[in-house]
Amino acid sequence: MRANLSVEEALELVLAEARGEPGVEELPLGEALGRVLAEDLASLADHPDQDDTAIDGYACREADALGASRESPARLRVIGESPAGRPFRGRVGPGEAVAVYTGAPIPEGTDAVVRVEDTRREGDEVLLFAPASPKDIRPKGDDLRRGEVYLRRGDLLTPGRLGLAAAMGHPQVRVFRPPRVGILSTGDEVVEPGEPLPYGGVYNSNAYSLLGLVREAGGEPVLLGKVEDEPQRVLARLEGAGRLDLLLTSGGVSMGEYDVVRKVLEERGEVLFWKVKQQPGGPLLLARLDGLPVLGLPGNPVSSMVTFFLYGRPFLYRLLRRTEPPYRALRAKALTPFRGAAGKKVFRRGILSFEGELVVRTTGNQSSGVLRSMALGNALVVIPPDQEVREGEAVEAIPLTFVL
Ligand SMILES: Nc1nc2c(c(=O)[nH]1)N[C@H]1C(S)=C(S)[C@@H](COP(=O)(O)OP(=O)(O)OC[C@H]3O[C@@H](n4cnc5c(N)ncnc54)[C@H](O)[C@@H]3O)O[C@H]1N2
Ligand code: MOO
Numbered sequence: 001m002r003a004n005l006s007v008e009e010a011l012e013l014v015l016a017e018a019r020g021e022p023g024v025e026e027l028p029l030g031e032a033l034g035r036v037l038a039e040d041l042a043s044l045a046d047h048p049d050q051d052d053t054a055i056d057g058y059a060c061r062e063a064d065a066l067g068a069s070r071e072s073p074a075r076l077r078v079i080g081e082s083p084a085g086r087p088f089r090g091r092v093g094p095g096e097a098v099a100v101y102t103g104a105p106i107p108e109g110t111d112a113v114v115r116v117e118d119t120r121r122e123g124d125e126v127l128l129f130a131p132a133s134p135k136d137i138r139p140k141g142d143d144l145r146r147g148e149v150y151l152r153r154g155d156l157l158t159p160g161r162l163g164l165a166a167a168m169g170h171p172q173v174r175v176f177r178p179p180r181v182g183i184l185s186t187g188d189e190v191v192e193p194g195e196p197l198p199y200g201g202v203y204n205s206n207a208y209s210l211l212g213l214v215r216e217a218g219g220e221p222v223l224l225g226k227v228e229d230e231p232q233r234v235l236a237r238l239e240g241a242g243r244l245d246l247l248l249t250s251g252g253v254s255m256g257e258y259d260v261v262r263k264v265l266e267e268r269g270e271v272l273f274w275k276v277k278q279q280p281g282g283p284l285l286l287a288r289l290d291g292l293p294v295l296g297l298p299g300n301p302v303s304s305m306v307t308f309f310l311y312g313r314p315f316l317y318r319l320l321r322r323t324e325p326p327y328r329a330l331r332a333k334a335l336t337p338f339r340g341a342a343g344k345k346v347f348r349r350g351i352l353s354f355e356g357e358l359v360v361r362t363t364g365n366q367s368s369g370v371l372r373s374m375a376l377g378n379a380l381v382v383i384p385p386d387q388e389v390r391e392g393e394a395v396e397a398i399p400l401t402f403v404l
Helices: 007-016 159-167 206-216 231-239 260-268 301-319 372-376
Strands: 002-005 024-028 057-060 074-082 096-100 112-115 119-122 125-128 149-151 172-176 180-185 220-226 246-250 270-276 285-289 292-297 330-334 345-354 358-362 379-383 394-399
Touching: 002 007, 007 270, 007 285, 007 301, 057 074, 057 125, 096 125, 149 159, 180 206, 180 231, 206 220, 206 246, 206 301, 220 231, 231 260, 246 301, 260 270, 260 285, 260 292, 292 301, 301 345, 301 372, 330 379, 345 372, 345 394, 358 379, 358 394
Parallel strands: 002 270, 074 096, 180 220, 180 246, 246 292, 330 358
Antiparallel strands: 024 172, 057 096, 057 112, 074 125, 119 125, 270 285, 285 292, 330 394, 345 358, 345 379, 379 394
16 A cells, blocks of 8 residues: 555546446437537538528629729619528529528529628619628538537537537437446444434535535435444445445544444455545545445545545546546635645635636635535635745636536
């Protein structure tokens, strides 16, 4: 077992465990928002499928209205119209024009359009007060070309990408099934919300904050409840959980004597590392139990969230072949000081906002037991080992919400 790793070393070992293949299912487009594509998607059509007009107006030959103006308008004969969806099928000759509407194909024989505001209709004729121009013609395939891949395996289906899949002509898409992530809580003091709180008790917040983080990262949380003190029971609980891609345990990874999960992992599985030079989340543990990767998250509510975010989320992104990174760091100006720690990378909770520039301020009490910091904050402020951040200095801030 390795111990006292840097954040980077620990992440590498966690990612090396992400070897599974999530299943694949086909979904109607309308149900695929927030899912991850399991296939490359090529366009089934050109868009536009013909040269078309970007404006309402008249299509004609550019040569027929050169130099047209209020004072000397060009006069053309209107031989038809081409609304979107009912294109004009004939051929347009010299001195002729066709009324066109945004999105309609450019009629054969024309090479320019003039906007309706620069025209006046007089019966069968139209007066053009400005030259017709090719600049408002959108060439065939301007947006999408048939056969070209615009969405890739591993792309998250955002609203824009759902629309793009539809624009390419796909009624359904193949997406990855969300990896199943077991969440097992430990600790005799932990009780479920709704139960009476005994002396020294604490409500099980970790199960729900982790459930949220797992779902946000594209996984399917499987709540496994709380384990009692016997190793056999822990194993039985896991057997009843069905196939899992990752197991999260919360609590019982520090120095305590009463830690049944760590005992099970040490005796029945293989502990790959324990302890990372970071705060919060220092006692993080990575193990394998019958081939199942296990992240032993520290019990403190902030620590379990931060460690899942920094390691569990990248693990799920790797399984899902995600094309975007699991998080991005931004540079912001610190409006409050942030304390660092000797020999440890520190992740403080901050509120990131734009006030003429990106700025970040502390959420207040930074104790690992103060979950309010994660509820109030929207970013982790990263302080490298042995450093401090003073007010006004630039810091690295990682938004906790998804940034494309
Ligand atoms: N002598 C030492 N003590 C501690 C060390 C250390 O290195 N030496 N490390 C500290 C750090 S850092 C952390 S983080 C915690 C990690 O502790 P455990 O993972 O063993 O977790 P517990 O002791 O079971 O609980 C810690 C804390 O979190 C609360 N908790 C636990 N589970 C839940 C839950 N599901 N929902 C809400 N809150 C939970 C628990 O009541 C404790 O208050 O250890 C330090 N100690
Ligand atoms: O490092 Mo522990 O994770 O403070 O709270």
